[in-house]
Amino acid sequence: xxxxxxxxxxxxxxxxxxxxxxxxxxxxxxxxxxxxxxxxxxxxxxxxxxxxxxxxxxxxxxxxxxxxxxxxxxxxxxxxxxxxxxxxxxxxxxxxxxxxxxxxxxxxxxxxxxxxxxxxxxxxxxxxxxxxxxxxxxxxxxxxxxxxxxxxxxxxxxxxxxxxxxxxxxxxxxxxxxxxxxxxxxxxxxxxxxxxxxxxxxxxxxxxxxxxxxxxxxxxxxxxxxxxxxxxxxxxxxxxxxxxxxxxxxxxxxxxxxxxxxxxxxxxxxxxxxxxxxxxxxxxxxxxxxxxxxxxxxxxxxxx
Numbered sequence: 001x002x003x004x005x006x007x008x009x010x011x012x013x014x015x016x017x018x019x020x021x022x023x024x025x026x027x028x029x030x031x032x033x034x035x036x037x038x039x040x041x042x043x044x045x046x047x048x049x050x051x052x053x054x055x056x057x058x059x060x061x062x063x064x065x066x067x068x069x070x071x072x073x074x075x076x077x078x079x080x081x082x083x084x085x086x087x088x089x090x091x092x093x094x095x096x097x098x099x100x101x102x103x104x105x106x107x108x109x110x111x112x113x114x115x116x117x118x119x120x121x122x123x124x125x126x127x128x129x130x131x132x133x134x135x136x137x138x139x140x141x142x143x144x145x146x147x148x149x150x151x152x153x154x155x156x157x158x159x160x161x162x163x164x165x166x167x168x169x170x171x172x173x174x175x176x177x178x179x180x181x182x183x184x185x186x187x188x189x190x191x192x193x194x195x196x197x198x199x200x201x202x203x204x205x206x207x208x209x210x211x212x213x214x215x216x217x218x219x220x221x222x223x224x225x226x227x228x229x230x231x232x233x234x235x236x237x238x239x240x241x242x243x244x245x246x247x248x249x250x251x252x253x254x255x256x257x258x259x260x261x262x263x264x265x266x267x268x269x270x271x272x273x274x275x276x277x278x279x280x281x282x283x284x285x286x287x288x289x290x291x292x293x294x295x296x297x298x299x300x301x302x303x304x
Contacts, residue, residue: 015039020072028214030055034063038073062217099135099143107138113148114138120152125164133166140170146177153187157194200227207237208250222252229263238270 020035033053037043043052046060053060067073099107107114117137122129129137140146146154154173158164163172181187201215204223215223226236239258243251267273 017072020067028216030059030216031063031067034060035067035072038064038067059217099139101131101135104131104134104138107142111142113141117141117148117151117155121155124152124155124159130166136166136170140173144174144177146173147182147184149184150176150181150187153184153191157187157191197224197227200233203233204236207233208240208255219252222256225256226259229259231259231263232269234270235259235262235268235273238273242273 016035016039030053034043034049037049037052043049046057046064049055049060049063050057064073104114108118109115114137117140118129118134121133121137137151140151141148151173154176155164155169158169158172163169176187176190179190181190201220201223204226205211205215236255236259239255239262240250242258243249243254247254262268262273265276267276
């Protein structure tokens with residue numbers, strides 16, 4: 001499967017589209033590397049990125065698809081997931097190409113939902129809207145079919161997290177629409193879940209001393225599994241410290257193995273970790289060394 005930039009470049013130089021530049025603060029380092037490799041023409045497929053960066057083809061495809069959903073790339077495969085097709089195709093089409101300002105004015109006069117959204121958006125975001133902003137909001141209601149009340153909730157949420165730009169609002173609005181969010185109650189539940197997840201990931205990043213980047217998809221999976229297990233950030237920190245002591249590096253797989261073993265043993269906090277370690281070292285069987293056991297665990301997990 002090959003990926004192609006939707007904005008063409010020429011000569012020996014390549015350019016980063018302004019649409020992609022708006023996402024640079026949000027994307028991970030890995031997503032940025034894939035963007036630059038693809039725009040330069042050096043890597044056009046997940047397989048080539050996999051070889052260049054030393055990652056799996058599946059992870060490479062996920063990194064490419066991040067930019068597909070933002071309208072920077074398209075691919076030549078036929079998607080089986082119809083919802084993914086809908087999301088990718090909608091996000092790559094600029095609403096103002098379908099709605100002229102005359103159309104927007106007419107909708108504002110004739111459609112109460114459009115008028116309501118434009119008025120509330122101006123109140124929430126402040127300032128003067130561009131023609132693109134106005135056309136985007138009008139199209140999200142009249143063209144995409146998003147509930148006006150849900151769209152206003154999206155605008156309030158995006159603005160509250162410091163992402164009040166219209167392209168980001170459009171992206172979030174279409175993701176929620178694709179997820180079947182049709183009422184304010186459902187939107188508020190999504191916000192609650194997103195806030196909880198973001199807060200949890202922030203605590204885990206702090207516990208693992210990750211301060212200069214976002215988590216990659218596989219790391220997010222580990223974090224979510226720890227949250228679902230009911231583990232505390234303090235226990236994750238203890239597992240991280242044990243990992244550093246035994247291996248000299250951060251390994252999510254190793255930390256996960258430690259946490260699962262502690263969970264099976266009923267260990268729920270760092271004090272119990274210390275007590276269990278002390279108990280094991282002073283047991284009648286002097287050949288049992290919990291630190292030695294954990295060192296051997298490294299042989300059982302991948303290096304991720």
